[in-house]
Amino acid sequence: MQFTLEHTDTATDARAGRIMTDHGEILTPIFMPVGTLGSVKGVHATELKDEVKAQIILGNTYHLYLRPGLQTLREAGGLHKFNSWDKPILTDSGGFQVFSLADNRKLTEEGAKFKSHIDGSKHLFTPENVVDTQRIIGADIIMALDECTPGTADYNYAKKSLELTHRWLDRGIKHFDETEPLYGYSQTFFPIVQGCTYKDLRAQSAEFVASKEREGNAIGGLAVGEPEEVMYEMIEVVNAILPKDKPRYLMGVGTPINILEAISRGVDMFDCVMPTRNGRNGMLFTWDGIINIKNKKWENDFSAIETNGATFVDTTYSKAYLHHLIKCGEMLGAQIASIHNLGFYLALVTEARKQIINGTFREWKQRMVIQLAQRI
Protein backbone atom coordinates (compact mmCIF):
# COMPACT_ATOMS: atom_id res chain seq x y z
CA MET A 1 0.00 0.00 0.00
CA GLN A 2 1.17 3.48 -0.74
CA PHE A 3 -0.26 6.82 0.27
CA THR A 4 0.37 10.02 -1.60
CA LEU A 5 -0.67 13.27 0.00
CA GLU A 6 -1.71 15.47 -2.91
CA HIS A 7 -3.15 18.56 -1.31
CA THR A 8 -3.21 20.06 2.12
CA ASP A 9 -5.79 22.72 2.78
CA THR A 10 -4.42 25.97 4.14
CA ALA A 11 -7.54 27.13 5.97
CA THR A 12 -8.19 23.78 7.67
CA ASP A 13 -6.34 20.53 8.26
CA ALA A 14 -8.19 18.83 5.42
CA ARG A 15 -6.17 16.79 2.97
CA ALA A 16 -6.64 15.18 -0.41
CA GLY A 17 -4.64 12.11 -1.17
CA ARG A 18 -4.47 8.82 -2.95
CA ILE A 19 -3.92 5.31 -1.68
CA MET A 20 -2.52 2.65 -3.98
CA THR A 21 -3.30 -0.97 -3.25
CA ASP A 22 -2.95 -4.11 -5.29
CA HIS A 23 -6.70 -3.95 -5.85
CA GLY A 24 -6.61 -0.42 -7.15
CA GLU A 25 -6.53 3.20 -6.17
CA ILE A 26 -8.49 4.98 -3.48
CA LEU A 27 -8.91 8.75 -3.64
CA THR A 28 -9.14 10.39 -0.23
CA PRO A 29 -10.99 11.56 1.69
CA ILE A 30 -12.98 8.38 1.24
CA PHE A 31 -16.05 6.75 2.71
CA MET A 32 -16.01 2.96 2.87
CA PRO A 33 -19.37 1.16 2.83
CA VAL A 34 -19.67 -1.48 5.52
CA GLY A 35 -20.16 -5.07 4.39
CA THR A 36 -19.97 -6.88 7.69
CA LEU A 37 -20.75 -10.36 6.42
CA GLY A 38 -19.11 -9.84 3.07
CA SER A 39 -22.11 -8.04 1.67
CA VAL A 40 -23.05 -4.41 1.83
CA LYS A 41 -26.61 -5.13 2.89
CA GLY A 42 -28.99 -4.90 -0.01
CA VAL A 43 -26.51 -3.64 -2.58
CA HIS A 44 -24.99 -5.62 -5.45
CA ALA A 45 -21.28 -5.42 -6.19
CA THR A 46 -22.07 -3.91 -9.59
CA GLU A 47 -24.26 -1.25 -7.98
CA LEU A 48 -21.54 -0.49 -5.47
CA LYS A 49 -19.02 -0.04 -8.21
CA ASP A 50 -21.03 1.64 -10.97
CA GLU A 51 -23.65 3.63 -9.07
CA VAL A 52 -22.43 4.21 -5.53
CA LYS A 53 -18.86 4.53 -6.85
CA ALA A 54 -17.44 2.81 -3.81
CA GLN A 55 -13.68 2.44 -3.98
CA ILE A 56 -13.21 0.16 -0.99
CA ILE A 57 -15.57 -1.73 1.31
CA LEU A 58 -15.34 -3.27 4.75
CA GLY A 59 -15.70 -6.78 6.03
CA ASN A 60 -15.74 -7.99 9.60
CA THR A 61 -13.40 -10.57 11.05
CA TYR A 62 -15.70 -11.73 13.82
CA HIS A 63 -18.71 -12.21 11.58
CA LEU A 64 -16.86 -13.78 8.66
CA TYR A 65 -14.93 -16.05 10.98
CA LEU A 66 -18.21 -17.39 12.39
CA ARG A 67 -19.86 -17.61 8.99
CA PRO A 68 -18.95 -18.78 6.41
CA GLY A 69 -15.82 -19.67 8.38
CA LEU A 70 -12.17 -19.79 7.54
CA GLN A 71 -12.20 -22.96 5.52
CA THR A 72 -14.72 -21.65 3.03
CA LEU A 73 -12.96 -18.31 2.76
CA ARG A 74 -9.64 -20.05 2.21
CA GLU A 75 -11.09 -22.35 -0.44
CA ALA A 76 -12.83 -19.44 -2.13
CA GLY A 77 -9.44 -17.80 -2.46
CA GLY A 78 -10.34 -14.94 -0.17
CA LEU A 79 -13.25 -12.58 0.21
CA HIS A 80 -12.66 -10.70 -3.04
CA LYS A 81 -13.30 -13.85 -5.04
CA PHE A 82 -16.06 -15.01 -2.70
CA ASN A 83 -18.17 -11.87 -2.97
CA SER A 84 -17.04 -10.72 -6.42
CA TRP A 85 -15.62 -7.42 -5.25
CA ASP A 86 -12.30 -6.84 -6.97
CA LYS A 87 -11.50 -3.49 -5.40
CA PRO A 88 -9.86 -3.04 -2.01
CA ILE A 89 -11.30 -4.49 1.18
CA LEU A 90 -10.57 -3.45 4.74
CA THR A 91 -11.52 -5.75 7.58
CA ASP A 92 -12.26 -4.81 11.11
CA SER A 93 -10.55 -7.06 13.59
CA GLY A 94 -13.44 -7.78 15.90
CA GLY A 95 -12.46 -4.94 18.19
CA PHE A 96 -15.85 -3.36 17.74
CA GLN A 97 -17.51 -6.62 18.79
CA VAL A 98 -15.48 -6.43 22.00
CA PHE A 99 -17.57 -3.30 22.55
CA SER A 100 -20.93 -4.19 21.02
CA LEU A 101 -21.07 -7.77 22.33
CA ALA A 102 -19.82 -6.73 25.75
CA ASP A 103 -22.25 -9.08 27.47
CA ASN A 104 -20.95 -12.03 25.49
CA ARG A 105 -17.24 -11.61 25.83
CA LYS A 106 -14.47 -11.63 28.36
CA LEU A 107 -11.18 -9.83 28.02
CA THR A 108 -7.92 -11.32 29.19
CA GLU A 109 -4.31 -10.54 28.53
CA GLU A 110 -4.33 -13.29 25.95
CA GLY A 111 -7.22 -11.86 23.98
CA ALA A 112 -11.01 -11.60 23.80
CA LYS A 113 -13.14 -14.63 24.51
CA PHE A 114 -16.43 -14.48 22.65
CA LYS A 115 -19.59 -16.42 23.00
CA SER A 116 -20.98 -16.64 19.51
CA HIS A 117 -24.23 -14.73 19.14
CA ILE A 118 -25.33 -17.43 16.71
CA ASP A 119 -24.95 -20.67 18.64
CA GLY A 120 -23.33 -19.70 21.93
CA SER A 121 -20.09 -21.49 21.06
CA LYS A 122 -16.93 -20.09 22.58
CA HIS A 123 -14.11 -18.52 20.60
CA LEU A 124 -10.88 -16.80 21.49
CA PHE A 125 -9.65 -13.86 19.45
CA THR A 126 -6.04 -12.93 19.98
CA PRO A 127 -4.00 -10.14 18.43
CA GLU A 128 -2.22 -12.85 16.47
CA ASN A 129 -5.11 -15.01 15.29
CA VAL A 130 -7.16 -12.05 14.04
CA VAL A 131 -4.19 -11.27 11.80
CA ASP A 132 -4.26 -14.84 10.54
CA THR A 133 -7.99 -14.61 9.96
CA GLN A 134 -7.64 -11.35 8.08
CA ARG A 135 -4.88 -12.89 6.00
CA ILE A 136 -7.32 -15.65 5.11
CA ILE A 137 -10.11 -13.20 4.36
CA GLY A 138 -7.57 -11.51 2.13
CA ALA A 139 -8.18 -7.97 3.33
CA ASP A 140 -6.03 -5.30 1.71
CA ILE A 141 -6.06 -3.45 5.00
CA ILE A 142 -5.91 -5.45 8.22
CA MET A 143 -6.90 -3.86 11.49
CA ALA A 144 -5.28 -4.48 14.86
CA LEU A 145 -7.29 -6.12 17.62
CA ASP A 146 -8.19 -3.43 20.10
CA GLU A 147 -10.63 -2.80 22.86
CA CYS A 148 -13.12 -0.24 21.64
CA THR A 149 -13.62 1.51 24.95
CA PRO A 150 -17.08 2.97 25.60
CA GLY A 151 -17.14 6.77 25.44
CA THR A 152 -18.43 6.84 29.00
CA ALA A 153 -15.59 4.86 30.57
CA ASP A 154 -13.84 6.39 33.58
CA TYR A 155 -10.19 7.37 33.46
CA ASN A 156 -8.83 4.32 35.21
CA TYR A 157 -10.72 1.92 33.03
CA ALA A 158 -9.75 3.84 29.91
CA LYS A 159 -6.09 3.82 30.91
CA LYS A 160 -5.98 0.09 31.62
CA SER A 161 -7.93 -0.61 28.48
CA LEU A 162 -5.52 1.50 26.45
CA GLU A 163 -2.51 -0.27 27.88
CA LEU A 164 -4.01 -3.61 26.93
CA THR A 165 -4.74 -2.35 23.43
CA HIS A 166 -1.12 -1.22 23.15
CA ARG A 167 0.25 -4.56 24.29
CA TRP A 168 -2.06 -6.27 21.84
CA LEU A 169 -0.82 -3.91 19.16
CA ASP A 170 2.80 -4.94 19.63
CA ARG A 171 1.81 -8.58 19.41
CA GLY A 172 -0.33 -7.98 16.35
CA ILE A 173 2.42 -6.12 14.52
CA LYS A 174 5.00 -8.75 15.38
CA HIS A 175 2.74 -11.48 14.08
CA PHE A 176 1.81 -9.54 10.98
CA ASP A 177 5.46 -8.97 10.15
CA GLU A 178 6.22 -12.66 10.64
CA THR A 179 3.48 -13.86 8.31
CA GLU A 180 2.82 -13.58 4.60
CA PRO A 181 -0.19 -12.82 2.44
CA LEU A 182 -1.88 -15.91 1.04
CA TYR A 183 -3.16 -14.85 -2.32
CA GLY A 184 -0.32 -13.09 -4.09
CA TYR A 185 -1.19 -9.48 -3.34
CA SER A 186 0.08 -7.38 -0.50
CA GLN A 187 -1.73 -6.59 2.72
CA THR A 188 -1.10 -3.81 5.17
CA PHE A 189 -1.73 -3.44 8.88
CA PHE A 190 -3.29 -0.42 10.61
CA PRO A 191 -2.85 0.18 14.34
CA ILE A 192 -5.63 1.87 16.27
CA VAL A 193 -5.48 4.83 18.62
CA GLN A 194 -7.70 4.53 21.69
CA GLY A 195 -7.81 6.56 24.91
CA CYS A 196 -11.49 7.24 25.31
CA THR A 197 -12.26 10.93 25.92
CA TYR A 198 -9.06 11.72 27.81
CA LYS A 199 -6.68 14.03 26.01
CA ASP A 200 -3.55 12.74 27.67
CA LEU A 201 -4.45 9.13 26.93
CA ARG A 202 -5.32 10.00 23.35
CA ALA A 203 -2.03 11.83 22.93
CA GLN A 204 -0.09 9.00 24.53
CA SER A 205 -1.84 6.50 22.30
CA ALA A 206 -1.23 8.57 19.18
CA GLU A 207 2.48 8.75 20.05
CA PHE A 208 2.61 5.03 20.59
CA VAL A 209 0.80 4.27 17.36
CA ALA A 210 2.85 6.78 15.38
CA SER A 211 6.06 5.16 16.65
CA LYS A 212 5.06 1.90 14.95
CA GLU A 213 5.43 3.59 11.56
CA ARG A 214 2.79 1.60 9.78
CA GLU A 215 1.44 2.59 6.38
CA GLY A 216 -1.75 4.00 7.84
CA ASN A 217 -3.26 4.70 11.24
CA ALA A 218 -6.72 4.48 12.69
CA ILE A 219 -8.59 6.34 15.37
CA GLY A 220 -11.02 4.14 17.22
CA GLY A 221 -13.30 4.42 20.19
CA LEU A 222 -15.13 7.52 19.03
CA ALA A 223 -18.83 8.05 18.41
CA VAL A 224 -19.45 5.48 21.13
CA GLY A 225 -21.45 7.55 23.56
CA GLU A 226 -19.42 10.73 24.03
CA PRO A 227 -20.68 14.15 22.88
CA GLU A 228 -19.78 15.14 19.33
CA GLU A 229 -17.71 18.10 20.46
CA VAL A 230 -15.59 15.78 22.54
CA MET A 231 -15.10 13.53 19.55
CA TYR A 232 -13.88 16.47 17.47
CA GLU A 233 -11.54 17.50 20.23
CA MET A 234 -10.07 13.99 20.44
CA ILE A 235 -9.55 13.94 16.68
CA GLU A 236 -7.63 17.20 16.94
CA VAL A 237 -5.43 15.90 19.72
CA VAL A 238 -4.66 12.69 17.85
CA ASN A 239 -4.14 14.19 14.40
CA ALA A 240 -1.69 16.71 15.78
CA ILE A 241 0.50 13.71 16.54
CA LEU A 242 -0.19 11.11 13.85
CA PRO A 243 2.16 11.44 10.86
CA LYS A 244 0.85 13.63 8.07
CA ASP A 245 2.17 11.43 5.30
CA LYS A 246 0.06 8.44 6.31
CA PRO A 247 -3.68 8.05 5.87
CA ARG A 248 -5.82 8.46 8.97
CA TYR A 249 -8.87 6.33 9.35
CA LEU A 250 -11.62 7.37 11.77
CA MET A 251 -13.40 4.15 12.57
CA GLY A 252 -17.16 3.92 12.51
CA VAL A 253 -17.93 7.56 11.87
CA GLY A 254 -20.42 8.89 11.12
CA THR A 255 -23.10 11.34 10.07
CA PRO A 256 -22.39 13.43 6.98
CA ILE A 257 -21.61 16.36 9.26
CA ASN A 258 -19.30 14.26 11.44
CA ILE A 259 -17.43 13.30 8.31
CA LEU A 260 -17.00 16.87 7.10
CA GLU A 261 -15.87 18.00 10.54
CA ALA A 262 -13.38 15.14 10.71
CA ILE A 263 -12.09 15.81 7.19
CA SER A 264 -11.50 19.37 8.20
CA ARG A 265 -9.45 18.03 11.12
CA GLY A 266 -7.28 15.88 8.89
CA VAL A 267 -9.06 12.52 8.65
CA ASP A 268 -8.86 10.67 5.34
CA MET A 269 -10.92 7.50 5.70
CA PHE A 270 -14.33 6.71 7.13
CA ASP A 271 -16.75 3.86 7.47
CA CYS A 272 -20.16 3.73 9.03
CA VAL A 273 -23.30 1.61 8.98
CA MET A 274 -25.50 4.69 8.97
CA PRO A 275 -26.17 5.00 5.25
CA THR A 276 -27.27 1.38 5.01
CA ARG A 277 -28.88 0.78 8.39
CA ASN A 278 -30.61 4.13 8.65
CA GLY A 279 -31.59 3.79 5.01
CA ARG A 280 -33.30 0.50 5.72
CA ASN A 281 -35.10 2.25 8.54
CA GLY A 282 -36.35 5.03 6.30
CA MET A 283 -33.78 7.77 6.79
CA LEU A 284 -32.41 9.40 3.66
CA PHE A 285 -29.37 11.66 3.58
CA THR A 286 -29.56 14.32 0.89
CA TRP A 287 -27.79 17.52 -0.10
CA ASP A 288 -30.70 19.45 1.38
CA GLY A 289 -30.84 17.59 4.67
CA ILE A 290 -32.43 14.55 6.19
CA ILE A 291 -35.64 12.95 5.03
CA ASN A 292 -37.66 10.45 7.01
CA ILE A 293 -39.29 8.80 4.06
CA LYS A 294 -41.72 6.94 6.33
CA ASN A 295 -43.42 10.19 7.26
CA LYS A 296 -46.95 10.61 6.01
CA LYS A 297 -46.08 13.82 4.20
CA TRP A 298 -44.34 11.85 1.43
CA GLU A 299 -47.37 9.69 0.73
CA ASN A 300 -48.30 11.58 -2.40
CA ASP A 301 -45.06 13.31 -3.28
CA PHE A 302 -44.24 11.96 -6.71
CA SER A 303 -41.09 14.01 -7.17
CA ALA A 304 -37.73 12.29 -7.63
CA ILE A 305 -36.06 10.98 -4.49
CA GLU A 306 -33.31 13.51 -5.17
CA THR A 307 -33.15 15.40 -8.44
CA ASN A 308 -29.40 15.87 -8.25
CA GLY A 309 -28.76 12.55 -6.56
CA ALA A 310 -25.75 10.42 -7.32
CA THR A 311 -27.35 7.18 -8.44
CA PHE A 312 -30.01 5.90 -10.81
CA VAL A 313 -32.46 5.25 -7.98
CA ASP A 314 -32.70 8.96 -7.25
CA THR A 315 -34.46 9.84 -10.46
CA THR A 316 -35.91 6.45 -11.35
CA TYR A 317 -38.13 6.35 -8.27
CA SER A 318 -40.30 8.90 -6.52
CA LYS A 319 -40.47 9.74 -2.85
CA ALA A 320 -44.04 8.47 -2.74
CA TYR A 321 -43.00 5.12 -4.19
CA LEU A 322 -40.08 4.73 -1.80
CA HIS A 323 -42.39 5.77 1.05
CA HIS A 324 -44.75 3.03 -0.02
CA LEU A 325 -42.04 0.38 -0.31
CA ILE A 326 -40.49 1.13 3.06
CA LYS A 327 -43.88 1.31 4.80
CA CYS A 328 -44.77 -2.06 3.35
CA GLY A 329 -41.45 -3.60 4.31
CA GLU A 330 -40.64 -4.37 0.70
CA MET A 331 -37.03 -5.44 0.17
CA LEU A 332 -36.72 -3.07 -2.76
CA GLY A 333 -37.32 -0.12 -0.45
CA ALA A 334 -34.32 -1.02 1.68
CA GLN A 335 -32.24 -1.51 -1.44
CA ILE A 336 -33.19 1.83 -2.95
CA ALA A 337 -32.60 3.68 0.31
CA SER A 338 -29.22 1.99 0.80
CA ILE A 339 -28.06 2.78 -2.72
CA HIS A 340 -29.26 6.33 -2.41
CA ASN A 341 -27.55 6.91 0.94
CA LEU A 342 -24.28 5.26 -0.05
CA GLY A 343 -24.30 7.21 -3.30
CA PHE A 344 -24.78 10.37 -1.29
CA TYR A 345 -21.95 9.56 1.13
CA LEU A 346 -19.56 8.84 -1.71
CA ALA A 347 -20.64 11.98 -3.54
CA LEU A 348 -20.13 13.94 -0.36
CA VAL A 349 -16.52 12.85 0.13
CA THR A 350 -15.83 13.22 -3.58
CA GLU A 351 -17.10 16.79 -3.44
CA ALA A 352 -15.07 17.41 -0.29
CA ARG A 353 -11.97 16.26 -2.13
CA LYS A 354 -12.75 18.59 -5.00
CA GLN A 355 -13.26 21.52 -2.65
CA ILE A 356 -9.99 20.77 -0.87
CA ILE A 357 -8.12 20.74 -4.15
CA ASN A 358 -9.87 23.99 -5.15
CA GLY A 359 -8.94 25.61 -1.88
CA THR A 360 -12.60 26.28 -1.12
CA PHE A 361 -13.19 23.53 1.41
CA ARG A 362 -13.58 25.69 4.49
CA GLU A 363 -16.39 27.86 3.14
CA TRP A 364 -18.09 24.95 1.46
CA LYS A 365 -17.96 22.90 4.64
CA GLN A 366 -19.46 25.71 6.69
CA ARG A 367 -22.37 25.94 4.27
CA MET A 368 -22.86 22.21 4.14
CA VAL A 369 -22.86 21.72 7.88
CA ILE A 370 -25.92 23.94 8.13
CA GLN A 371 -27.59 22.53 5.07
CA LEU A 372 -27.09 18.87 5.94
CA ALA A 373 -28.49 19.30 9.44
CA GLN A 374 -31.89 20.33 8.13
CA ARG A 375 -34.85 18.05 8.49
CA ILE A 376 -36.95 18.03 5.41
Next chain:
RNA sequence: GGGGAUGUUGUCCAGCGGCAACGACAAGAGACUGUAAAUCUCUCCUCUUUCGAGUUCGGUGGUUCGAGUCCACCCAUCCCCA
Protein backbone atom coordinates in the same frame (compact mmCIF):
# COMPACT_ATOMS: atom_id res chain seq x y z
C1' G B 1 -90.65 -22.27 12.45
C1' G B 2 -86.96 -24.94 16.04
C1' G B 3 -82.01 -25.15 18.20
C1' G B 4 -77.16 -23.01 19.05
C1' A B 5 -73.33 -19.17 18.99
C1' U B 6 -71.67 -14.15 18.95
C1' G B 7 -71.77 -8.59 19.36
C1' U B 8 -65.38 -4.86 23.21
C1' U B 9 -61.78 1.40 21.90
C1' G B 10 -59.33 1.52 13.17
C1' U B 11 -59.03 -4.26 12.47
C1' C B 12 -58.57 -9.11 14.80
C1' C B 13 -59.01 -10.48 19.69
C1' A B 14 -58.58 -10.96 25.57
C1' G B 15 -61.58 -9.96 29.57
C1' C B 16 -65.78 -14.58 34.03
C1' G B 17 -67.98 -8.35 39.89
C1' G B 18 -63.15 -3.22 41.19
C1' C B 19 -61.52 -1.51 34.14
C1' A B 20 -60.02 3.41 30.18
C1' A B 21 -60.14 -2.29 29.61
C1' C B 22 -54.63 -7.62 27.76
C1' G B 23 -52.27 -8.80 23.23
C1' A B 24 -51.33 -8.58 17.96
C1' C B 25 -51.78 -5.76 13.68
C1' A B 26 -52.63 -1.09 11.40
C1' A B 27 -51.67 4.10 12.06
C1' G B 28 -48.51 8.48 13.79
C1' A B 29 -43.72 9.97 15.54
C1' G B 30 -38.71 9.16 17.18
C1' A B 31 -34.01 6.52 17.54
C1' C B 32 -30.02 4.23 14.92
C1' U B 33 -22.34 6.14 14.13
C1' G B 34 -15.48 0.10 13.20
C1' U B 35 -23.99 -3.95 11.92
C1' A B 36 -26.58 -9.82 17.24
C1' A B 37 -30.60 -3.94 13.74
C1' A B 38 -35.32 -5.17 6.85
C1' U B 39 -34.31 -3.44 14.15
C1' C B 40 -35.75 -0.85 18.55
C1' U B 41 -38.66 2.92 21.39
C1' C B 42 -42.86 6.00 22.31
C1' U B 43 -48.02 7.45 21.27
C1' C B 44 -52.45 5.43 19.86
C1' C B 45 -61.29 7.02 23.44
C1' U B 46 -61.64 12.69 24.57
C1' C B 47 -59.54 16.90 27.27
C1' U B 48 -54.87 18.11 30.08
C1' U B 49 -47.61 19.24 29.79
C1' U B 50 -48.00 16.11 34.44
C1' C B 51 -51.29 14.96 38.27
C1' G B 52 -55.89 14.09 36.79
C1' A B 53 -60.88 14.69 34.79
C1' G B 54 -64.71 13.11 31.45
C1' U B 55 -67.12 9.69 28.42
C1' U B 56 -66.93 3.98 26.95
C1' C B 57 -67.62 -2.43 25.80
C1' G B 58 -75.00 -3.62 20.35
C1' G B 59 -79.69 -1.17 22.97
C1' U B 60 -82.96 -0.40 27.19
C1' G B 61 -84.07 -1.51 31.98
C1' G B 62 -82.59 -4.09 36.51
C1' U B 63 -79.47 -6.52 40.67
C1' U B 64 -75.05 -4.56 43.35
C1' C B 65 -71.15 -0.03 47.31
C1' G B 66 -69.40 -1.14 42.37
C1' A B 67 -71.41 -4.12 35.83
C1' G B 68 -67.81 -5.05 29.69
C1' U B 69 -68.60 -9.01 33.20
C1' C B 70 -74.82 -11.16 36.67
C1' C B 71 -80.51 -10.91 35.29
C1' A B 72 -84.69 -9.52 31.83
C1' C B 73 -86.34 -7.92 27.35
C1' C B 74 -85.09 -5.96 22.60
C1' C B 75 -81.84 -5.36 18.09
C1' A B 76 -78.13 -7.30 14.78
C1' U B 77 -74.86 -11.09 12.74
C1' C B 78 -73.35 -16.21 12.01
C1' C B 79 -74.11 -21.72 12.18
C1' C B 80 -77.25 -26.20 12.34
C1' C B 81 -82.17 -28.59 11.71
C1' A B 82 -86.84 -27.90 9.14
